[in-house]
Amino acid sequence: MEEKVMLVHGGGGKQTSELIHEVFAKRFRNLYLTEDDAAILPPPASNIAFTTDGFIVSPWKFPGGNIGKLSICGTVNDISCMGARPKYLSCAFVIEEGFPVKSLEEIADAMALTAREAGVSIVAGDTKVAGHGQVDGVFITTTGIGERLPGAHPSGKSARPGDAVIVSGDVGRHGCTILLARGEYGIDAEVTSDCAPLWGMASSVFDVCRDVHVLRDATRGGVGTVLHEIAGQSGVGIRLDASAVPVDPAVAGVCGMLGLEPLYLACEGRLVIFVPKEDAEAVVAELKKSPYGENAAVIGEVTPDEPGRVVMTTELGTQTVLPPPGGELLPRIC
Incomplete structure (x- = not known):
């Protein structure tokens, strides 16, 4: 050949x-x-x-x-x-x-x-x-x-006030990896894509919580875009805790140099999960059993006020509206 x-x-x-x-x-x-x-x-x-x-x-x-x-x-x-x-x-x-x-x-x-x-x-x-x-x-x-699966009905329209918002690992690694792999910025950092098949992790979530309201993978546009989509589809508000969002230190460093928000960088091996607050601890513990879920964390909650908006409490204790994604998201991965 x-x-x-x-x-x-x-x-x-x-x-x-x-x-x-x-x-x-x-x-x-x-x-x-x-x-x-x-x-x-x-x-x-x-x-x-x-x-x-x-x-x-x-x-x-x-x-x-x-x-x-x-x-x-x-x-x-x-x-x-x-x-x-x-x-x-x-x-x-x-x-x-x-x-x-x-x-x-x-x-x-x-x-x-x-x-x-x-x-x-x-x-x-x-x-x-x-x-x-x-x-x-x-x-x-x-x-x-x-x-x-019998009884499984997750949907972006099913988020409810009182739900916990969970991510299955640190955010933004795939987008950061592609950006660096193109060699356009001359930045040398040890960042590896989170690209992974997630059925095993997803099925384990249903094992410990049959009432999974939303289950999404954060690809183009990252976690931030997914949260805006869900807030709009479900007609709810979402409140995030910036200090709880897991970000790899190398990704955080690259984003700091380039003025990028890790929440808007693509993931290819991360789930965004909405479950009743009382089930959140069990879900996070189950996610951490997976090699892809060691950094799983609750990063926020669903609220009845400010429907369609995502509000973030910063590490300084102030509150800011996470802007909806618009224009060209960087890096363009496809």
Whole structure:
């Protein structure tokens, strides 16, 4: 097989088949993976969750992951946040002519490893090759199906006054990692993406609290954007304690130098959870059992006043309105 992806690999002939079999099929092999036009899957026992997402991150490789790992985590986590166990994924690749095959194999290896960790099967896919300059390396679209847990109904519309607001770990690491990986600011800091599949953590939350009101993963726009969305959807206010928000010291340092707010930097392995206040301690304790949840914390509460607004008590004891996100969020991650 050639060392680089060429246009002929997208032509549908022998070279296309070779690329699919040598790079993808042997890594994604499972009971349901098909060479036909669609996978035939056993029906779920309860309601299904269904989602799709596109990934165009640059650079494609970064400390803590790559676009392949990210593509699995993003879709697995979206399904998980509906209280559904991820079951099946499909993936579509658009690859730039000249992209190294070894890099493509590295991406596929990361996808296979992450899918195994998440307990999800990649069952179908598509491969296209675009001309040089038409694509920045490789773009991936993943679509996922999951099986909802009985009695699980989390929604951004379900936050209630008195709920505790919990994050499953320190915030802003993925956005900070991508910003530094681009080398545009000349900052040298040890920051690794939080990119992770979160079904195991999400399911454990339901084990200790069946009354989970909201479960979201904070991706583009970070925790701050998610909180504004939930406050608007539910018609409630949210009050945060700035001193309780976990932020890695290196991320805090980079944000201080560049004037960025960690709450608005992307995460790729963090849950935002709203549960009744009396259940918060048990949920945080359960999250801390996960390798992805060691910094889990209650960071605020839901209030009936000031609906649609997020108010933060600063470390000096003053109160400020966390502004709604607007314009171009930095760094632009997709």
